[in-house]
Amino acid sequence: MFKVKLKATLWHMLLSLVIFTCIIAMFYCGSYAAPLAQAVGFWSIALLILLTVIVIGPCITFLVYRPNKSSLKFDLSFLVILQLAALGWGVFSLYDARPVWIVHSVDRFELIQNNDLYIAETIPKQNEFTTPPQFFAQVAAIELSKDNTQRQEDLSNAIFSGLTLSMQPSRYVSYQQVQTVALRNAHSLQELNQFNSRADVDEILKKYPNSQAYIPLRAKQQDQVVLVDAKGDIVKIVNLRPWD
Known part of the structure; x- marks a missing residue:
């Protein structure tokens, strides 16, 4: 009996692992491509999905599985539905929180996730930033309004509502306009070198010799660095600290 239960549990765990690996690989190679995964805490959600799908599910299978049990089909079917629901929640959470825009604002970039966006009803349909990217984060920029009233309103929204310009695609312009x-x-x-070990900095800069300067990237979990060349074009986003 024990060997049968163990075999069923191991098969359940193996199948769950394959499905989990495919899903995580799809996200990690797309919207959460390194080093953005570290910037937004991707692995925290992935670990939660791992515990739910690969650990908890198979353990419950081990507890309920008995070959001669009359309600075995019902128990296993119910367990599969619960696991699919948990997996669906995990996939939706990853998709909804995916990085979509890397927005330059004044003196830094801000990494904006899909669930941070404020889509104004008045956003022009021809605006190229109307629809957030589905698979890879794209670069955009903010250009401050020249109207003093509008600037005061923008400042008030940021201070009292937490609604920054970087969260509003209706205010985006192309990065080339502010480059x-x-x-x-x-x-x-x-x-x-003030915020990172010299060895780490030297190693990364050797990989990207065209880098001439850097711009900080503000993110929810871990701030990073955007390397730019002599023209201001983005060379690479790297996992270094831009400040204390």
Whole structure:
């Protein structure tokens, strides 16, 4: 009896592991491509899905599985439904929280996730930023309004409502429109040595010799660094600390 239960549990665990691996690989190679996974806490959600699908589910299978049990089909069917529901919740959570925009704002980039977006009803349909990217985060920028009243309103929204311009696609412009200003406000690569080990900085900069400066990337879980070249074009996002 024990061997039969163990075999059923192991098969359940193996199948769950295959499904889990495929889903995580799809997200990690797409919207959460490194190093953005670390920036938004991707692995915390992945671990929760892992515990639910691969550990808890098979353990319950081990407890309820008896070959001659009259209600075995019902028990296993109910367990499968619960696991699929848990897996569906996990997939939706990852999809809904996926990084969608890397938005330059004044002197930094901000990593905006899908569930951070505020979609105004008045957003022009022809706006290229109307629909968030489905698979890979894209670059955009914010250009501050020249109207003083609008700037005061934007500041008030950010302070009292937490609604920053970076969360509003209706206010996005292409990064190329602010690229000159972005480069002007960029930091010297030497500053990275103040917040990271020199060995880590040297190793990364050797991989990207075209880098001439960096711009901080603000994210929910871990801030990172955007390397730019002499024209302000983005070279690479790297997992270094941009500040204390």
